[in-house]
Amino acid sequence: MIQLNNVSKFYPAGFGRVYVLRNIDLDIAQGEFVSIMGPSGSGKSTLLHILGLLEEPSEGEYLLDGRPVQKLSEKQRTELHRTQIGFVFQAYHLIDELTVYENIETPLLYKGLSGSERKSRVAELLDRFNMVAKKDLFPAQLSGGQQQLVGIARALAARPTVIFADEPTGNLHSDQAREIMELFLELNKKDGVTIVQVTHSEVNAEYGSRIVRLKDGWLELEKLAQ
Numbered sequence: 490m491i492q493l494n495n496v497s498k499f500y501p502a503g504f505g506r507v508y509v510l511r512n513i514d515l516d517i518a519q520g521e522f523v524s525i526m527g528p529s530g531s532g533k534s535t536l537l538h539i540l541g542l543l544e545e546p547s548e549g550e551y552l553l554d555g556r557p558v559q560k561l562s563e564k565q566r567t568e569l570h571r572t573q574i575g576f577v578f579q580a581y582h583l584i585d586e587l588t589v590y591e592n593i594e595t596p597l598l599y600k601g602l603s604g605s606e607r608k609s610r611v612a613e614l615l616d617r618f619n620m621v622a623k624k625d626l627f628p629a630q631l632s633g634g635q636q637q638l639v640g641i642a643r644a645l646a647a648r649p650t651v652i653f654a655d656e657p658t659g660n661l662h663s664d665q666a667r668e669i670m671e672l673f674l675e676l677n678k679k680d681g682v683t684i685v686q687v688t689h690s691e692v693n694a695e696y697g698s699r700i701v702r703l704k705d706g707w708l709e710l711e712k713l714a715q
């Protein structure tokens with residue numbers, strides 16, 4: 490589903506370049522749950538942003554479902570983003586002025602769905618995440634864990650095939666973090682959503698079926714499971 494071939498990312502620095510990612514080869518199959526780990530500054534978020542089409546590689550090729558992403562037009566890429574990809578951020582990135590309901594509905598406004606279809610999708614997510622009673626509250630009136638649930642519900646609203654999550658539990662207590670990880674596991678196992686998460690936590694990483702590690706922008710060789 491996801492294939493990176495020799496992908497690098499660099500930024501200009503003085504007369505040279507500073508490399509953030511170097512010669513990354515990575516294959517992720519549909520239905521996998523992959524955890525990306527590595528020290529601070531090793532390039533994890535940059536890699537996730539490239540995978541989630543939020544940034545472009547400087548070199549190399551990214552194939553998503555066999556299609557070379559760099560060759561797509563801006564319009565095709567936006568379309569792909571809206572239909573296939575959900576992104577979950579550590580800091581939630583909810584819209585403060587919108588209610589829980591409206592935040593979850595936002596990605597659906599661009600999809601040309603009927604009002605009743607939108608309503609039923611949001612209702613289904615509110616129900617699944619036990620947030621029905623909170624639907625008219627604003628993000629500031631929720632706990633961190635609840636805000637992240639809304640962030641995930643929003644990411645799922647358009648029924649993406651893959652979720653990219655950048656330290657989704659980084660701001661949460663361990664109980665809330667466990668709840669989010671259990672939810673990811675369920676989405677992966679039951680709904681077949683491919684999940685790629687960046688995490689600093691070994692405990693969270695173990696929820697994934699595979700852990701890939703970055704160091705100084707290099708992908709370390711994967712150890713085979715015992």
Ligand SMILES: Nc1ncnc2c1ncn2[C@@H]1O[C@H](COP(=O)(O)OP(=O)(O)OP(=O)(O)O)[C@@H](O)[C@H]1O
Pocket residue numbers: 500509527528529530531532533534535536
């Ligand atoms: N726009 C930019 N210009 C120059 N350097 C950048 C830019 N964006 C990121 N970097 C550098 O790229 C490196 C990797 O950043 P990245 O956020 O991907 O790391 P990370 O592994 O996610 O770190 P953390 O765990 O601390 O979030 C960092 O050294 C950072 O300073």
